[in-house]
Amino acid sequence: MRILSGDLSKMFIVKGLEKILADKEVKRSHLAQLRKACETALEDIQEELKHEENEKSSNSTSAALPLPRNYSANVINAEKHYLPFELACQCSVPRVVVIALDCLQKLIAYGHLSGTSLDPHNPQRRLIDRVVATICACFTGTPTEESVQLQIIKALLTVVTSQHVEIHEGTLLLAVRTCYNIYLASKNLINQTTAKATLTQMLNVIFMRMENQAIEEEAAFLNQDNNLEHAEVGETIKLEAIEIVSSIVDDIVTTAINDASPEKEIEGDTQSEGGQSNGGAPPSIISVCSSSLPRVPSQDSVDTIGGTSSSGGDLEPIGTSNSFSHVLQKDAYLVFRSLCRLAMKPLPDGIPDPKSHELRSKLLSLQLLLSVVQNAGPVFREHPVFLSVVRQCLCVALSRDGASSVTEVAELSLALFLALLNNFKAQLKKQIEVFFREIFLNILENPGSTFDHHWLVMQALTRICADAQSVVDLYVNYDCDLSAANIFERLVNVLSKIAQGRHVVDLRTTPMQEKALRIKGLECLVTILKCMVEWSRELYVNPNAQSNIDTEKIKENHTEENESQSYVNGTMTTPKQFEAIKQQKEIWEQGIVMFNRKSRRGLQYLQSQKLLGEEAVDVARFLVTEERLDKTVVGDFLGEPDKFNKEVMYAYVDLLDFNEKDFVSALRHFLEGFRLPGEAQKIDRLMEKFAARYCECNSSLRLFASADAPYVLAYSIIMLTTDLHSPQVKNKMTKEQFIKNNRGINDSKDLPEEYLSQIYDEIAGNEIKMKAHASNALGNKVSKSAGTANEKKRRLLWNMEMEALSSTARQLMESVSHVHSPFTSATHSEHVRPMFKVAWTPFLASFSVGLQDCDDLEVSTLCLDGIRCAIRIACIFHMALERDAFIQALARFTLLTANSPITEIKTKNIDTIKTLITVAHTDGNYLGHSWLDILKCISQLELAQLIGTGVRPQFITGTPTTPTGANLAGNNLNLNLGAMNLNLNLPGISSSGNNLHLSDLPSVSINSLEPSVKESIGETISQSVVVAVDRIFTGSTRLDGNAIVDFVRALCQISLEELAHSTQPRMFSLQKIVEISYYNMGRIRLQWSRIWEVLGDHFNKVGTSSNENIAFFAVDSLRQLAMKFIEKGELANFRFQKDFLRPFEHIMKRNRSPTIRDMVVRCVTQMVHSQSDNIKSGWKNIFCVFLLAASDNDEAIVELAFQTINKIVTELYVTNMAAMIDSFQDCVKCLSEFACNPLYPDTNMEAIRLIRLCGRHVADQPALFRDGGAQLADDMVNSQLTSAVTNLGLIPEEERLWVRGWFPILFELSCIIGRCKLDVRTRALTVLFEMAKQYGSTFRSHWWKDLFKVIFRIFNQSKLPDQLSEKSDWLTTTCNHALYAMVDVITQYFDLIGSLLIDDFIAQLLWCVTQENEQLARSGVNCLENLVISNGPKLGDASWLRICGCVDDIFHLTLPDALLTWSPHSAPAEADCGVKDTQRLFNGLLVQCQVQLELIHTIDNIVFFPSTTRKEDADLLASAKSISASQRDHDLDQGMFQFMSTEHLLLMVDCLAKSHNFARQFNTNSTQRNVLWKAGFRGPVRPNLLKQETQSLACAMRILFRLYQDEGRQNEWSKVADKLTDLGRDALEYYVTLETESHRDAWSPLMLLFLWKINQLTDDKFKTHVSWWHQLLCELVSFELKPELRSLLRKIFLKVGQVFRVIAAAP
Secondary structure, X not given: OOOOHHHHHHHHHHHHHHHHHHOHHHHOHHHHHHHHHHHHHHHHHXXXXXXXXXXXXOOOXXXXXXXXXXXXXXXXXXXXXXXXXXXXXXXXXXXXXXXXXXXXXXXXXXXXXXXXXXOOOOOOOXXXXXXXXXXXXXXXXXXXXXXXXXXXXXXXXXXXXXXXXXXOXXXXXXXXXXXXXXXXXXXXXXXXXXXXHHHHHHHHHHHHHHHHHHHHHHHXXXXXXXXXXXXXXXXXXXXXXXXXXXXXXXXXXXXXXHXXXXXXXXXXXXXXXXXXXXXXXXXXXXXXXXXXXXXXOOHHHHHHOOOOOOOOOOOOOOOHHHOOOOHHHHHHHHHHHHHHHHHHOOOOOOOOOOOOHHHHHHHHHHHHHHXXXXXXXHHHHHOHHHHHXXXXXXXXXXXXXXXXXXXXXXXXXXXXXXXXXXXXXXXXXXXXXXXXXXXXHHHHHOOOOOHHHHHXXXXXXXXXXXXXXXHHHHHHHHHOOOOOOOHXXXXXXXXXXXXHOOOOXXXXXXXXHHHHHHHHHHHHHHHHHHHHHHHOHHHOOOOOOOOOXXXXXXXXXXXXXXXXXXXXXXXXXXXXXXXXXXXXXXXXXXXXXXXXXXXXXXXXXXXXXXXXXXXXXXXXXXXXXXXOXXXXXXXXXXXXXXXXXXXXXXXXXXXOOOOOOOHHHHHHHHHOOXXXXXXXXXXXXXXXXXXXXXXXXXXXXXXXXOOHHHHHHHHHHHHHHHHHHOOOOOOOOOHHHHXXXXXXXXXXXXXXXXXXXXXXXXXXXXXXXXXXXXXXXOOHHHHHHHHOOOHHHHHHHHHHXXXXXXXXXXXXXXXXXXXXXXXXXXXXXXXXXXXXXXHHHHHHHHHHHHXXXXXXXXXXXXXHHHHHHHHHHHHHOOOHHHHHHHHHHHHHOOOOOOOOOHHHOOHHHHHHHHHHHHXXXXXXXXXXXXXXXXXXXXXXXXXXXXXXXXXXXXXXXXXXXXXXXXXXXXXXXXXXXXXXXXXXXXXXXXXXXXXXXXXXXXXXXXXXXXXXXXXXXXXXXXXXXXXXXXXXXXXXXXXXXXXXXXXXXXXXXXXXXXXXXXXXXXXXXHHHHHHHHHHHHHOOHHHXXXXXXXXXXXXXXXXXXXXXXXXXXXXXXXXHHHHHHHHOOOOOOOOXXXXXXXXXXXXXXXXXXXXXXXXXXXXXXXXXXXXXXXXXXXXXXXXXXXXXXXXXXXXXXHHHHHHHHHHXXXXXXXXXXXXXXXXHHHHHHHHHXXXXXXXXXXXXXXXXXXXXXXXXXXXXXXXXXXXXXXXXXXXXXXXXXXXXXXXXXXXOHHHHHHHHHHHHHHHHHHHHHHHOOHHHHHHHHHHHHHHHHHHHHHOOHHHHHHHHHHHHHHHHOOOOOOOOOHHHHHHHHHHHHHHHHHHHHHHHOHHHHHHHHHHHHHHXXXXXXXXXXXXXXXXXXXXXXXXXXXXXXXXXXXXXXXXHHHXXXXXXXXXXXXXXXXXXXXXXXXXHHHHHHHXXXXXXXXXXXXXXXXXXXXXXHHHHOHHHHHHHHHHHHOOXXXXXXXXXXXXXXXXXXXXXXXXXXXXXXXXXXXXXXXXXXXXXXXXXHXXXXXXXXXXXXXXXXXXXXXXXXXXXXXXXXXXXXXXXXXXXXXXXHHHHHXXXXXXXXXXXXXXXXXXXXXXXXXXXXXXXXXXXXXXXXHHHHHHHHHHHHHHHHHOOOOHHHHHHHHHHHHHHHHHOOXXXXXX
């Protein structure tokens, strides 16, 4: 059967009324009004039911849960019959009250009573407000029945949470306050729990409705088109709300009943029974009930809400009533503010009773606030009114309760602070600073703090430190803020002290508690580091997750990350800006510290840093605004009599504003910034300025006649303060005395007595003192609390300290309650760098002390985690110093590198080793040179592993049992790498000729150790450790390009240290080097070249080790690596092979061990035989090795090397010349070295043969040299062999054949000529010129120039010290040979090179002629003759001029002038030196004389041809014969006369004349000749120059007479005639003066020539010249002449007669 909902509601009300009427107490007379109201209501309902009994409802629901009808009749009916229930609630019968409350709760829950209509009795409010007031009035305090209390709670919860009823503002506050009071007053644990849960649920609903309303309002604004859909959803919610509300109430009650134990119920009942027996509430309960939550007026007066807080201040934000967009926000605000005020109420003095209402109220309010703040939504977090309440109320309450001596209060306060930090940190910057600085850190730093408080703070810090955003925000907003404390830095320092166990703890703290605190401190530090790691994770590159090629991309991302910016209140900020602020802050702090020590020095420092101005006003403003200054120092500075100090003090006071302040307030404001100095004069100056400033600011005040009055009054107030509040003053000043003392101070008049009385009362009640600042309140009380042994006194002192701390914190919190500072929400990873730079030292100290002092596994694990995180951070940001410090600490705690014996190793040390290995594995890309410490530990770890396998300790370096310091290493192992087995035996252990393995060693050492040590050492050889170590080396392939270089460099350094041991070198690291070389050979060439730069240098050092075994291992390892590397091949123009094979060259050069040198040659030979096709740039190194082998004394080495190079030249050059073209020069140089080894003559000749064969290869394959790489060879660039290409980086294509082919061959042949013995150099010289002749046709002209520069180097070898006998042989043989060969080459290619080389060759000839070697000098002259005779017709005028000039130079340079000047007195004084120098001089003079004579013959031969002169001389001797003119003309034409100009010939004549004159001068100087003769010049015969004298003049005459007879030179005949006349007259004059017969005999051929030539002149020429000579010719008649001369003289005279017609002409 379906029933109408209206009927059901009436029936529901009827049942309630009937239950009330059925109660027997209702029948009593005093409840007659209630009874009548119930009866009336029932009658009305019956009437209504009769009227509606025929109506049927279309909507029916379950009778168990009747729903209200949608029209208003049902509502009106329910509200119409409300009066009986109200009267029932007001009665004193609990059963009736319960029935009424239950009925009201159900009517409200099911929507039958909404109360939206106005209250008939009070139209100013709604009916629901009256209903709530009625329900709340049922609670009358502690006497209220428990069932009534529970029903009130249920009803109020239904009202607040119901969807059908709305209560706001005062009514809502009344409901909350009633539940709050029930919790405090009820003795029943169930009711307490239910009330508490109800309050929590109410608050959740209140604040949830506020947030939902904002969301719906925003959604409605954005989606106005979806109104219909929202309406349908709202109806659905309303239908479901009834069941939800009912279930909530039932759940709360059920939970409370289940949670309350029987014991607690009994206890509650007992307490209830122990209360007042009359059922009235005790005074304390009534007080709590009446004031625990301030009563709120009704809606029409709610705007005047505010009341007064417990502290006496009005805490309602300005404009609150107009600040809300919806009444739900105001509801939430009122409730939240009320809870804050409750939390602000102070606890009673002393130790509060845990069951007291004050403490329970405090705890409940904090719990409810915690629930609200934890679940705060956007409106609550962002609305300015709520933020204002949080700042002004909640934060102030927390500042007091956070340092409460009650642990529960402190715990809740800290939890609330954490919730605020999570949700409101951006709006509470200053408050958070105060809380950290004054509560957290002070409690931790205070040694009197209890363990409970320490633990609570540490737990809170653990939660804070677990949030990376909070940790970074702390640093950015406080440590990087000039006006804030260094919260992060100070926090880390405090935690570091706790973690190290260095903080002073309370005497009641047990060792276990101390350990727990220490572990907690470590946890916090580690958590901070983990947060920093997490914050910078974007910058971290895991080598195990990234290939070494991706590093650049990561770095680019890092760069982009660095360029990002944060915004704070619209201001752009970057990490660099924060760092700059931090640096500036550090300077400020340093300056403040210096100021607090010595004020002037601090000011000077800040001024020098340009942070503080030098003007007095700047300093004054600094003193006013800076709160960290020592107030005593400030007072002393202001009171100093110096001029500047006075100016600062005046400016300081002028900065203070005393406008509209009473005198005492102004004085307080003045004195709160500094402590008054002790000197009266300083105080006098300060008070005088204060009085003047006060009068200036309050000039309208008529109280003081002049500034003298406030000056005296200020003094008087200060003295009063000291008198009243100083414990040393026993007899306190009375008010009457104070008034009396201040009479007549106002210009001889009195101040008003009431005014002075008020001042006295204010000072007596409130002492004048300085403003509270950070942590100034503790002082000596902390030390008293910590050092007091009596428990009661210590507890009392601790409470006093906490009260002082709370008071200071509260004052500071109140002072910043209206301050809003911009908060930066950190987003940039770079913030971690300066954070870590600030804190790394305490981190390191904490973890180091933890690892060193404690063996606890948990402590060591935390320390190792912290170190690992710290290393990660230092690595990410490339902080080398910090990274090295942590890694070195980690390495030190492994005990592997320390001096401690291995027996001290413990589990924590093994864990440290594992951590170190983990760091190497995960952070390898960032370790840099810290790899050195890690690899050093790994190297030493191998020793521990050897011990673990049973090696005896006496064989291990560093153990106490080792007398000799022998070092065990990898040299115990059987090294089987490639083709080499290397066996190194330990001393004292016999290997029986077999390979020694570790398994063969007696296992005695490990068994002799203690079990714990044995276990620890055994852990080093565990599979996990061994595999982890191997992963470091195998994982090196994943390191980036820079990291692998650092890794390799460190490993090489460790290897050198291992190998440097004098007796037992180790090769563990050397083996690992070989391994990682194999692993990393697949890297890109750029990276591999950098790696090999380090590895190659290491192999250079190892390969040159004095230990042959080590060097042998290194060379063999190199061979294997090289073979593998060469197999990969190489593209053209790359040089990787060259770099890779360079160690072979270095080892060959530096290691003198025949075994190692032989090994190197064999390795290289193997490469040539097996990998010749893949070798490219490596050929250079191969030839360099062979070059070094070529000069070796070991026949086997030389033979093997030569055989290999023979194969290269004869076979590989034929098939693979193109790949070897770049190393051709090196090959030739190598062959040159073989040719120069004096020990192997056969090899010398074969090497020259191969060089000649190389020339054939060049001639046969010129295109290869032209088309090959254009890069200039290294040795060519660095030499001065060629002027054409020395300064060029690239060789032109047309020059490559010469530079890369011919020139090296010819140059090396010249080197062989200069270095080898006669037979070898002769062969080389022959080959050189044969190749020049054979292939010279392909040479360019400038190539010839380069070639002759090389050839001229042959003559440079002759510039040896004179005392060496080789010089003479060299000049006589090689140089002589080279001169003639050069003439042949020049002659053969004169058309091509004549004009180019003639000057250089003549210059070389000139050098040869000037040498003291007769053979070379004569050869030079002869070569000149041959050159001219062979090529004379091809010479031009310039060449002839140069040749003639050369002849002139030779005459001049070889003229023996010393013959005319030398004397025995000019020789050195020393006997031995004198003889040697004289002999040397004489030898040189003889050579010069020979050159002069040889040069005369040369001129004669050049001009007239060699045979012409001899034939002419023969004709002269045959006086009976005459030679026909034609014959003579033919003969004369064979010389170079016809190709030489008259000028050139006359130059020759002049040279000859000079030579003649010198010889004649010497020959006529008998004295000088005698001196030279006695000195031994030219042996036993007196020296003379007769040949030079006569032959030079004869040659000159021949030239002149030939010129005079040449018809083609008629234009020059006059000039020739003059010279001929002079020369003939001079000769005749000299001849007639000759005294000796021998001298005249020497002149006979000359006179014969002269007379014959005269006779051959034509008549005209004869007539002209004979007139000059006739007289001298007549003089000849007087001498005894030879028949030939007389015959010719006769002919001349006959011809004279004929020409001058003296006689008739012959028939």
